[in-house]
Amino acid sequence: MVHRLHQLKIETALENQAGVVLLGPRQVGKTTLAQDIVDQRDAVYLDMERRADRQILEEPDLYLDAQMGRLVVIDEVQLMPDLFGSLRGQIDRRRRNGHRTGQFLLLGSASNTLLHQSAESLAGRVSYHELTPFTQSEVGHEEMSKLWLRGGFPDSFLARDDSTSMQWREDFIRTYVERDIPAFGLRIPAEALRRFWTMLAHTQGGLLNAAKLAAGLGVSGQTVGRYLDLLVDLMLVRRLPPWHVNAGKRLVKSPKVYIRDSGLVHALLGLETTESLLGHPVIGGSWEGYCIENLIAAAPRGTEASFYRSSAGAEIDLLLKLPNGTLWAIEIKRTTSPKVGRGFHIASEELGAHERILVNAGVHEVPGQGGVVAMPLAHAMERLGQEV
Structure with missing residues (x-):
């Protein structure tokens, strides 16, 4: 329970x-x-x-x-x-x-x-x-790998084995596109929406390229926008906006797009086991999306989430502006290294970030250069949960 x-x-x-x-x-x-x-x-x-x-x-x-x-x-x-x-x-x-x-x-x-x-x-x-799917704080940090693989929908996470969990998620996706979405009165071809959803899984965490998606589906850019709006509205996809304050830099204006539940990403790509996930190119985007959803869920109510990327290469994976006005700059890497790239330091200085964190796969907090502290996801979530 x-x-x-x-x-x-x-x-x-x-x-x-x-x-x-x-x-x-x-x-x-x-x-x-x-x-x-x-x-x-x-x-x-x-x-x-x-x-x-x-x-x-x-x-x-x-x-x-x-x-x-x-x-x-x-x-x-x-x-x-x-x-x-x-x-x-x-x-x-x-x-x-x-x-x-x-x-x-x-x-x-x-x-x-x-x-x-x-x-x-x-x-x-x-x-x-x-109400989000299960978070890492709810299931226990020792269940992180299972939660990442299966996702946080209760019936998927609590299934007796990985195969049963995968079958539940496949049925969930099929039911959504064939029954639930039409129940909202929306006339969207089920196969087209399934293909679009799968394309988003392949590009998990990438910048939205509506023209490329439209070409792959054989539809217009407006249709792609309609499909994306629908999945965002159903709280199945997150459209993470770019940092909205123009700091005198040429900033990326396209949003980044994540399927919000990592288990659905893996089901859409046919990744049933941890071994198949670890050998797939989506692993980096999947891990980043998993961490982002958990961090946003742990943040105080009213927190604004975005990302930062300039044309010069300065980049921050996740910016959290808390209700108390503090700005958290968070880099996410599936590595045990406590180092971040030069672009993260540049962007953090430009924005005057109060907290600079590297969420990595280590188990301890390790201070780094430029005020950056490397820590596991669990520690970052706990620190966010303590903010008022």
Whole structure:
């Protein structure tokens, strides 16, 4: 059993807000976490994928008025977009009746779609949180290799062996492109989207080259943009932006693109075992993406993530601007060497980075030149978790 660190955050948010919106891709564990919360409260759970539960909310005010004072959990809420207007009125009425916190927990599988639907009607009334796949802090640092290979989706990570895990991920990908995405009303050929997803896996962590992707797929650049927007919206792909402050340098303007779960990268490329991964050219990009997702998950809420690259060769793999204003420059290398390239030092000086870290495959913290400290991923995550 893996204890989700997000559960305490959600419970705390419910103590302070009338509603909480919990976002995350399908099968990431939102429902399980919500059920754990329901078991501890006077609550009711409704799933919008069940016809009977949708019928209950066809006249939402009639039902929700009777639940005043209870926590109402609504799963896959994006399937009923018309519900958000009623929820606004419900929250306001409950506040007037003295029920100011812990009234609604809304679960959704599409970030921007859900946010656009709810942002205007629920502004100031709900708190937004994202549930990621398992992180290294949740499963234990001794499970790092397994988590990197299989990814953090619960059923994949907890499978009895690597073969079963791979089969789950292949089924997950197939279900997404053939059933889940069409369920959002999006008409995208399943085979084309699968090919696009696989092309992204081959270029994991590379700069977005829409023209090259379009040529490989035989589609337009606009179509590539639409496919990418979709996978980003479903929280399956991260579009890491370049550093947005022009420091008087010629900076790369294209984003870097990562499939967010390393296990999906490996499934798309047919890499079932650690041995097959270690012998594949994607190993560097896969490791970098794995570390970036864990570091962003460990960072304080409100942290801004980007990367830095200038035409002169100065480069930083990950920049984290924390809510307190400090800037962390992070280099990621799957090596035990405590050294970083000259470009990292130049970029860190240009930006005035407060923390300069090399996340590597070593097991100890080792100070290096220019204020850089080499450390394992686990130590970097712990340090980020201590920031306020």
